[in-house]
Amino acid sequence: MLGNLGSALKKGFDKIAGAIFLDSKTIDIIVKDLQRALIQADVNIMLVKELGDKIRKEASDEKIKGIERKEHLTKILHDEIINLLGKEKHELNIEKGKNNKIMLLGLYGCGKTTTSSKLAAYYSKRGYKVAMLGLDVHRPAAREQLEQLGQKVKVAVFIEKDENDPIKTYKKFKNELDKYDLVIIDTAGRHTLDKELINEIKSLEKEIKPDYTILVIQADIGQAAKKQAHEFQEACNINGVIITRMDSTAKGGGALTACNETKAPVFFIGTGEKPGDFETFNPKAFISRLLGLGDLEGLLEKVQSAVDEKSQEKAKKRLEEGNFNLRDFQEQLKNMGNVGSMSKIVEMIPGLGKAKIPDELLGAQEGKIKKWQYIIDSMTEEEIESPEIIEKQTSRLGRIAKGSGSTTSDIRMLLKQYKLLKELASGSGDLSNIDPSQGLNQKQMMKIAKKFGKKMKF
Numbered sequence: 471m472l473g474n475l476g477s478a479l480k481k482g483f484d485k486i487a488g489a490i491f492l493d494s495k496t497i498d499i500i501v502k503d504l505q506r507a508l509i510q511a512d513v514n515i516m517l518v519k520e521l522g523d524k525i526r527k528e529a530s531d532e533k534i535k536g537i538e539r540k541e542h543l544t545k546i547l548h549d550e551i552i553n554l555l556g557k558e559k560h561e562l563n564i565e566k567g568k569n570n571k572i573m574l575l576g577l578y579g580c581g582k583t584t585t586s587s588k589l590a591a592y593y594s595k596r597g598y599k600v601a602m603l604g605l606d607v608h609r610p611a612a613r614e615q616l617e618q619l620g621q622k623v624k625v626a627v628f629i630e631k632d633e634n635d636p637i638k639t640y641k642k643f644k645n646e647l648d649k650y651d652l653v654i655i656d657t658a659g660r661h662t663l664d665k666e667l668i669n670e671i672k673s674l675e676k677e678i679k680p681d682y683t684i685l686v687i688q689a690d691i692g693q694a695a696k697k698q699a700h701e702f703q704e705a706c707n708i709n710g711v712i713i714t715r716m717d718s719t720a721k722g723g724g725a726l727t728a729c730n731e732t733k734a735p736v737f738f739i740g741t742g743e744k745p746g747d748f749e750t751f752n753p754k755a756f757i758s759r760l761l762g763l764g765d766l767e768g769l770l771e772k773v774q775s776a777v778d779e780k781s782q783e784k785a786k787k788r789l790e791e792g793n794f795n796l797r798d799f800q801e802q803l804k805n806m807g808n809v810g811s812m813s814k815i816v817e818m819i820p821g822l823g824k825a826k827i828p829d830e831l832l833g834a835q836e837g838k839i840k841k842w843q844y845i846i847d848s849m850t851e852e853e854i855e856s857p858e859i860i861e862k863q864t865s866r867l868g869r870i871a872k873g874s875g876s877t878t879s880d881i882r883m884l885l886k887q888y889k890l891l892k893e894l895a896s897g898s899g900d901l902s903n904i905d906p907s908q909g910l911n912q913k914q915m916m917k918i919a920k921k922f923g924k925k926m927k928f
């Protein structure tokens with residue numbers, strides 16, 4: 471159920487937590503991934519666009535820094551997704567001791583009869599005295615289907631097999647039905663909402679006066695649920711919807727968000743064919759479950775523990791001041807842990823974080839980064855402080871290679887990387903006039919690419 475959306479959301483939140491500096495480029499990637507997943511779940515493209523714009527706008531507040539910035543973005547993303555689904559939980563108000571009536575409407579095959587029995591089981595388990603009334607007099611065997619389902623969930627079923635007028639059937643059982651806390655009324659469907667169906671619904675409503683008239687919609691129609699809910703809203707009084715078959719389609723997100731758009735509250739969702747495959751719909755809990763225990767508090771905790779913010783800030787400052795040494799480099803490598811990639815280091819360099827450096831130059835280099843850590847571990851304090859002495863004295867190179875299980879060319883590569891990073895960071899040479907807010911121009915890009923290509927062969 472909505473697997474893609476769940477994993478895209480999870481990925482988005484992980485990216486926020488794992489990012490060292492949350493710049494507009496990172497936010498853009500997160501927003502685009504999320505938008506793609508929402509479109510796959512058949513959420514209306516305009517809603518998807520609005521959501522993206524809103525997140526980008528809210529996230530672009532540069533005044534909020536560091537960890538607060540991540541918390542801010544996590545909250546926005548979380549809340550906006552919930553908003554899209556309807557924010558609040560809507561509950562039916564069914565009182566024991568009162569004769570409540572719920573009438574279910576919908577087109578052919580949307581799941582009215584199945585849902586009648588699911589609802590009946592739901593309330594009967596909670597101690598209500600429940601009955602079902604079968605008023606689908608048109609489809610052959612519809613009443614028998616309800617009867618069988620009633621036996622299964624142990625709920626009384628009222629049907630009149632030879633009566634073709636639903637009003638007459640209702641009248642016949644009215645006195646009996648009045649004794650129940652809750653009566654669930656299964657009605658006939660049509661291929662479309664035509665005049666006949668509207669008339670039948672209206673006359674049933676007039677006679678039965680249900681407390682709730684609920685439209686049943688199958689999730690596989692995705693965002694077309696909006697049009698259907700609208701049409702039913704206009705033709706008759708519906709109080710809300712139940713969405714069925716959430717289990718068998720990737721388009722459930724579209725159906726849910728579409729109903730929210732029409733302001734038709736989603737009371738329940740059906741998640742399978744069995745009576746128990748049924749649950750109340752609560753947008754917050756729904757998202758938490760999609761994320762796998764990802765409630766807002768959990769997500770914020772993740773943000774706080776993901777990156778050692780202090781050490782990042784320190785490194786950034788040292789970079790900016792031109793004091794970044796091999797030890798800082800090593801500390802950054804350690805911090806990267808399993809998200810290790812050259813791009814993480816580049817993100818720290820003022821100006822380069824926003825530049826569009828080709829991905830293939832920055833791809834994940836976990837293996838290499840581990841090796842570098844061993845190499846630096848095998849250096850003396852003196853070598854860490856002034857790495858130039860290593861290249862001058864080949865005996866040092868040999869010793870470090872032996873100690874770290876690497877080759878002298880690995881060490882030379884590391885030193886080159888480090889030097890390049892320092893050079894880029896200090897803004898010397900070609901890159902001195904990068905305006906961080908503008909990113910790089912074509913010429914600067916070419917220069918960097920050339921440099922990376924030549925010096926940064928992984």
Ligand SMILES: Nc1nc2c(ncn2[C@@H]2O[C@H](COP(=O)(O)OP(=O)(O)O)[C@@H](O)[C@H]2O)c(=O)[nH]1
Nearest residue numbers: 578579580581582583584714715740741742743
């Ligand atoms: N997978 C799945 N199937 C469902 C769900 N709800 C209903 N169905 C199936 O949809 C089909 C039509 O359901 P039915 O209740 O007869 O629809 P009706 O014509 O509106 O009364 C049946 O085969 C049901 O088993 C659900 O939540 N998940």
Ligand SMILES: [Mg+2]
Nearest residue numbers: 582583606612
């Ligand atoms: Mg039916």
